[in-house]
Amino acid sequence: xxxxxxxxxxxxxxxxxxxxxxxxxxxxxxxxxxxxxxxxxxxxxxxxxxxxxxxxxxxxxxxxxxxxxxxxxxxxxxxxxxxxxxxxxxxxxxxxxxxxxxxxxxxxxxxxxxxxxxxxxxxxxxxxxxxxxxxxxxxxxxxxxxxxxxxxxxxxxxxxxxxxxxxxxxxxxxxxxxxxxxxxxxxxxxxxxxxxxxxxxxxxxxxxxxxxxxxxxxxxxxxxxxxxxxxxxxxxxxxxxxxxxxxx
Numbered sequence: 001x002x003x004x005x006x007x008x009x010x011x012x013x014x015x016x017x018x019x020x021x022x023x024x025x026x027x028x029x030x031x032x033x034x035x036x037x038x039x040x041x042x043x044x045x046x047x048x049x050x051x052x053x054x055x056x057x058x059x060x061x062x063x064x065x066x067x068x069x070x071x072x073x074x075x076x077x078x079x080x081x082x083x084x085x086x087x088x089x090x091x092x093x094x095x096x097x098x099x100x101x102x103x104x105x106x107x108x109x110x111x112x113x114x115x116x117x118x119x120x121x122x123x124x125x126x127x128x129x130x131x132x133x134x135x136x137x138x139x140x141x142x143x144x145x146x147x148x149x150x151x152x153x154x155x156x157x158x159x160x161x162x163x164x165x166x167x168x169x170x171x172x173x174x175x176x177x178x179x180x181x182x183x184x185x186x187x188x189x190x191x192x193x194x195x196x197x198x199x200x201x202x203x204x205x206x207x208x209x210x211x212x213x214x215x216x217x218x219x220x221x222x223x224x225x226x227x228x229x230x231x232x233x234x235x236x237x238x239x240x241x242x243x244x245x246x247x248x
Contacts, residue, residue, distance in 0.1 A: 005030040005199050011060035020046040022223035035202045035210045038220035044203045048173050052084040053077040081168030085158050093147030097157050100146055101129035104164035132160040152183030169199040176206045
């Protein structure tokens with residue numbers, strides 16, 4: 001794929017007799033939103049772990065911007081611009097929303113172990129952190145402790161923290177997990193606003209969000225990619241309907 005930012009080449013991961021990912025291959029083009037869907041246990045989160053460098057692979061390669069990054073640890077992949085969010089919200093709940101984003105900016109700048117008091121006073125951290133919170137719709141909640149934010153707001157905060165690292169590509173593991181319909185709609189609209197600016201690989205069970213956002217979709221079943229195509233192609237695929245989507 002000539003415009004592929006990320007190429008997944010025959011990735012495989014087993015846990016004893018369990019095959020989690022079974023020769024998965026696909027390419028994610030620069031600027032696109034590529035969704036991964038499939039039933040529980042299909043291997044979607046394992047695949048994200050492999051791509052993010054949080055789990056090794058038994059075989060296969062991960063190629064990012066034309067470079068084989070299969071041997072790189074997670075922090076090195078983040079430094080290259082491949083950044084993930086988590087299925088379970090991963091934030092510092094005792095810090096404010098502003099603190100969380102400022103710390104992410106500080107880490108991206110390579111000096112995350114300075115004293116926090118100085119970092120908080122640093123306008124080079126605070127101002128862009130406030131701007132990111134405004135962008136994701138949390139500007140008015142900047143000084144609220146992250147642990148008391150609503151669930152949907154915590155998911156928005158996590159996206160702001162991921163964006164603070166200046167990613168070239170986001171790996172999003174169920175960003176709508178646990179959200180109500182209104183929160184999910186807001187998150188869908190926000191991710192749509194990033195389309196073309198940031199390449200995304202999206203794992204999501206909310207099919208309304210998937211079909212609203214994705215340029216292309218890959219369907220995983222029992223660790224294997226059984227189909228890849230545009231939303232219309234995936235909707236019309238008889239094997240996909242049998243395995244996951246259903247006739248509705």
